[in-house]
Amino acid sequence: MRRKIPSSTALTAFEAAARHGSFARAAEELSLTEGAISRQIGRLESFLGVSLFERVGNRVRLLPNGERYAAQVRESLDRLDRDSQYLMGQPKDAASLDIAVTPTFALRWLIPRLPAFTRAHPNITVHLSERTDPFALAGSGFDAAVHFEHPAWTGMRTYPLLQEVLVPVCHPALIEGAKACVSLDQLPRLHRRQSPDAWQRYAEKVGITLANPAVGARYDLHAMLIEAALAGLGVALVPRLYVGTELEQGRLVAPWPQGETVSKTFCLVLSEPIGLTAGPVQAFARWLQDEARAVRMETDLTTTP
Template structure:
């Protein structure tokens, strides 16, 4: 069945006129005459059988039906523009992978290792996008996701990568400056807003007494907590896998024990099994599983 889709020229003229509230300004933007804009919009209205603008002398006013349609057309044109630029930037002899992931995991673990993947597969370009919450992978436009284990991934193929074990860290100077000795309770505690009871659970697991474990500054992301700890603002309870470099360099210290329970588990999520996936996805999946095994 033939699709009921207006011409792109008419849609672009309409979107510009709706955004500016003026045929003249739309004409200036699109390098057309005002009459050409008017004719394109007239053709669009005839195609749709709907009046989009009210014409009062030399002025025009977008009608309610036009306002709704303008928003929808703008979203479609923006998406078409992004998709076109994406394809234009794709190498002729290569492939693209779109991976959704948690931002701190990407910055602290994945990106520092991606050069090794590029060395092995120079013809595959990996694009990363942030997704804080689980989502429906099918139809999302992503080839894979790296996220926490979650019931939302039921039906998908999940492959465990790493476990998130929390450890208190701070900059070395805080241990020297802490009044009454370097006790965990004497240093300001930093909190992740999404995990407000983490310090209380840590105290129960380790037997380290903490007075008022909920007191302290809150941050949204683990990456913020790490930067705050590096800045000497307090002690942060963060996944060890995020701070291995800082601990090795001595920029952060962790003289206290790790938490006894695994907080969360990172997984690679695929819409189908690795063997049935396309070659670029197979290459990335096998690489990241290998990296996780050696971490």
């Protein structure tokens, strides 16, 4: 069936006129005459069978239908522009991947390791996009997702990668050598907004008392919590896998036990089994599994008595 889509010239003229609220300014932007803009919009209105502008003398004003349609057209044109520039930026004889990933995992774990993947696969470009919540992978435009295990991935292929074990960390100056767990109750505590009961669960697990576990500043991302801890604002309960470098360098300290209860598990999400995926996706999936396996082995060695 033939699609009922207006000409791109008419849509571009309409979007510019709607944005400026003026045919003259739209004409100036598009290097056309005001009459050309008026004719294109007239053709668009005729095609749609709907009036988009109210014309009063030399002035024009968007009608309600025009306002709604302008927002939709602007979104579609912006998306086409992004997609076109994205395709134009692809090297010849090369492949690319679009991966959805949680923001802190990308910043703190994945991106620092991507140079190794690039060295092994110089012809594959990896594009990362932030996704904080699970979503429908099919039809999303993403080749894979790196996210938490979640019922929303039912029907997809999920491959466990790493466990998110939480540990309290803070700037060394904040505790001034104190080592006892009980000191946590006298220190400012930082919270991740999406996990308001994390400190309560941690306290119950390690057997300490917190008079009011909910007290303290809240942040959206673990990355924000880590920066707040580095700034000396309090004790942050964060995944150990995100702060290994800071702990090794002494920029953060963790004198308290880690919460052995696993809060979440990171996994690789694919629309089909790894063995059936296309070359670039399979290469990334295998590499990611190997990286996660190496981290797990290193963690086991450091935690085994």
